[in-house]
Amino acid sequence: MFAKGDLAAGLRSSVARDALLVSFQTSLISLAAMVLVGTPIAYLLATRDFPGRSLVVTLFELPLVLPPAVAGLGLFFAFGRRGLLGSELSTLGLEIPFTKLAVVLAMTFVAAPLYLRQAQSAFAAVEPDLLAAARTLGAGPGRVFVRVAVPVAGEGLGVGAALGWARALGEFGATIIFAGSLQGVTQTAPVAIYLGFEGGQSDAAFALGAVMIAISAAVLLAVKLLGGRSSRFAPV
Amino acid sequence: MVVLCLLAAGCGGSSGGSSSGHSGGTLTVFAATSLTNAFTKLATTYAHDHPGWHVTLSLAGSDALAAQLEQGVHADVYAAASPKYSEQLQGKKLLGATTNFATNSLVLIVPPDDPAGITSVADLTKGAKLVVGDPAVPIGSYTETVLGNLGIDPGSLNIVSREPTVTPIVQKVELGEADAGFVYITDALAAGNKVKQIALPAAAQATVVYPIGIVSGSKQAKVARQWIDLVTSAQGQQVLTGLGFGPAPSS
Numbered sequence: 001m002f003a004k005g006d007l008a009a010g011l012r013s014s015v016a017r018d019a020l021l022v023s024f025q026t027s028l029i030s031l032a033a034m035v036l037v038g039t040p041i042a043y044l045l046a047t048r049d050f051p052g053r054s055l056v057v058t059l060f061e062l063p064l065v066l067p068p069a070v071a072g073l074g075l076f077f078a079f080g081r082r083g084l085l086g087s088e089l090s091t092l093g094l095e096i097p098f099t100k101l102a103v104v105l106a107m108t109f110v111a112a113p114l115y116l117r118q119a120q121s122a123f124a125a126v127e128p129d130l131l132a133a134a135r136t137l138g139a140g141p142g143r144v145f146v147r148v149a150v151p152v153a154g155e156g157l158g159v160g161a162a163l164g165w166a167r168a169l170g171e172f173g174a175t176i177i178f179a180g181s182l183q184g185v186t187q188t189a190p191v192a193i194y195l196g197f198e199g200g201q202s203d204a205a206f207a208l209g210a211v212m213i214a215i216s217a218a219v220l221l222a223v224k225l226l227g228g229r230s231s232r233f234a235p236v
Numbered sequence: 237m238v239v240l241c242l243l244a245a246g247c248g249g250s251s252g253g254s255s256s257g258h259s260g261g262t263l264t265v266f267a268a269t270s271l272t273n274a275f276t277k278l279a280t281t282y283a284h285d286h287p288g289w290h291v292t293l294s295l296a297g298s299d300a301l302a303a304q305l306e307q308g309v310h311a312d313v314y315a316a317a318s319p320k321y322s323e324q325l326q327g328k329k330l331l332g333a334t335t336n337f338a339t340n341s342l343v344l345i346v347p348p349d350d351p352a353g354i355t356s357v358a359d360l361t362k363g364a365k366l367v368v369g370d371p372a373v374p375i376g377s378y379t380e381t382v383l384g385n386l387g388i389d390p391g392s393l394n395i396v397s398r399e400p401t402v403t404p405i406v407q408k409v410e411l412g413e414a415d416a417g418f419v420y421i422t423d424a425l426a427a428g429n430k431v432k433q434i435a436l437p438a439a440a441q442a443t444v445v446y447p448i449g450i451v452s453g454s455k456q457a458k459v460a461r462q463w464i465d466l467v468t469s470a471q472g473q474q475v476l477t478g479l480g481f482g483p484a485p486s487s
Contacts, residue, residue: 082412097413098365098396177404180367180397195370195400197303 010207018184019192019208026100026188027168030107034115034164039157042119043145047131064113068173071109075178079105102179103186107168115164122156123149159223166219170212260288263459264310266301267293268317268374268446269401270340270420274476275315275467281475282466289459297373297401305330305451312460315448315467317420318374322447332457334449337468339482341441342375342382343421344434345409352415357436361392364415367405370398375405378442379418385440406431420444422480445485 010016045057063071077083079096089096096102126149134148135141150157172190179186181195189208196205263282267275272295279291294301298316302325305311314331316322317340325331346354352364360366369376376398383390396414399405405417410430424433448467450460466472468484477483 076411076413080411080413176400180404180408181370181399182395182397186397195372 006203007207007210010203010205011211013204013207015183015187015192015196016189016204016208019187019189019204020211022100022103022184022187023169023189026103027107027165027171030104030111030168031161031165033104033108034112034168035157035161038112038115038164039119039150040145042116043123043149045116046120046123047149060116061113063110064117068110068171069177072106072174072177075102075105075109075174079178097178098180098182098186100179100186103175103188106174106178107171110171110174111164111167114167115160118160118163119153119157122153122160125156126152155226159226162219162223162226166216169215260286260290261456261459262290262292263312263456263463264292264294265313265315265463266305266311266451267295267313267315268298268301269295269403270317270422271295271315271446273422273426274338274479274481277475278466278472281471282463285466286459286462291463299373310453311451312454312456313448313463314451315446316374317444317446318377319445319447320374320377322449326449330452332450332452334447335464335468335484336445337448337464337472337484338446338476339485340420340422340444340446340480341482342378342418342436342444343424344416344436345406345419345424345427345431346416346434347409347412348429348432349412350432351412354416354434356434357386357388357440360416361388363394365396365413366393367397367399367408367414367417368395369402369405369418370400373400374444375402375419378444381442382418382436382440385442386437420480425480446481 041060045053045060066074076097078085079089079102080086081090081095081097094101096105130152131144131148134144139147170190171188172194175186175188176191176194181187181191183192187195189212193205193208193212196202196208265275265279272293275291275293275295279293282291283289294311296304298318298321301311301314302316302321305314305325306328314322314325315337319334319336322331322334326334344354344357344360346352352359352362354360354364368379371377371380380390383393397408399408402419402423405414405419406423406427408414409417410427416434421433424431448464450457450464454460467476473483
């Protein structure tokens with residue numbers, strides 16, 4: 001049904017190449033956003049107790065269990081041009097739906113909770129004495145975070161980043177609703193696979209599917225190897 | 237599997253008093269999404285006229301349904317929004333002879349407040365955010381035909397998304413996130429006052445024809461034929477035209 005020659009031909013098609021390019025571009029930007037913004041948040045959630053903490057954690061974790069289609073509609077209601085922030089955004093000349101930024105937002109919304117959870121447990125596993133010792137030696141909170149907490153939690157953070165990136169790469173439901181599908185702009189590999197199968201252009205769809213399986217397997221294997229060296233990772 | 241078991245029970249039972257000659261069962265109809273309202277009404281009519289029989293509608297893109305049939309999914313009747321897919325299935329001996337039972341036409345829709353100020357198709361080239369169907373699906377290929385007939389180069393349009401079915405096109409225009417979209421007139425009518433219609437010049441229209449036929453290997457071809465007869469009957473045609481479909485093409 002599907003020979004090796006078809007795989008090569010499928011991957012050479014412009015649909016497959018564009019889709020992979022869009023997917024890598026957007027998912028890596030999404031990963032950067034998750035790590036840059038998510039890491040300090042995860043550290044605070046893991047090391048501070050404050051009123052309403054469970055509520056904040058629940059809000060952050062909500063996208064993990066929401067149907068992705070609901071996430072897509074939610075993004076319209078927040079960032080759409082008729083959404084809550086729509087008029088503020090258009091004053092800035094920003095219309096997010098149907099753009100690459102929309103793809104990044106959809107990916108980040110759905111994948112960031114995976115990273116946050118993982119990073120939180122990585123920080124929670126850091127010996128409090130270690131942080132206290134750093135403070136006694138005169139390090140400020142920012143320095144303790146950057147020089148002590150992050151390096152010690154590094155492996156757990158790496159596992160979280162790998163899982164978050166893989167989830168972003170596989171995002172489909174929120175993306176097709178909020179960003180739509182346009183080859184070379186917003187059409188990610190999962191969207192191209194869906195359309196390729198529906199429209200009978202199955203060569204590109206199967207080839208992209210093979211690539212996605214290979215990447216997912218590689219990420220899981222990397223996580224296992226990292227996790228094997230470190231006990232500081234939460235079961236997912 | 238459940239459907240198959242029901243069919244077996246229905247076919248194996250003794251003849252009841254219904255006009256179908258069977259005690260009852262389930263007829264599985266694969267139909268293009270744009271037929272949703274029409275076939276839902278007719279399914280109620282059918283069940284009423286044939287006690288014991290139930291019509292299960294599987295509604296999706298014509299192309300997706302054709303792909304399912306090619307993968308061996310069971311169905312009795314296939315009704316598509318384009319002869320392209322029925323001919324493709326006939327070529328693979330997966331579908332019997334078809335009858336064209338309805339026509340449709342395309343229309344441009346905009347949000348009720350028309351944010352991009354579109355009063356005719358010519359305004360589309362002014363950068364309005366346009367959502368269309370993917371060229372691989374019927375609505376997308378019909379849209380390409382219409383644009384060709386209008387002499388509009390798709391490259392001059394600000395197409396922001398190519399969607400897999402008509403429904404998300406309607407929804408994105410309803411939400412006001414897109415400025416305009418090309419859909420079937422039947423979808424525009426179903427959306428009521430949530431969208432504003434802009435008619436296309438008659439000369440630019442694409443010929444949207446709906447073929448219907450019995451899926452090869454259907455174990456209840458006789459019942460499937462009754463469904464097709466209902467769809468093509470005066471009663472069926474009345475339901476279809478009431479929802480905006482054109483009459484069956486005379487051929």
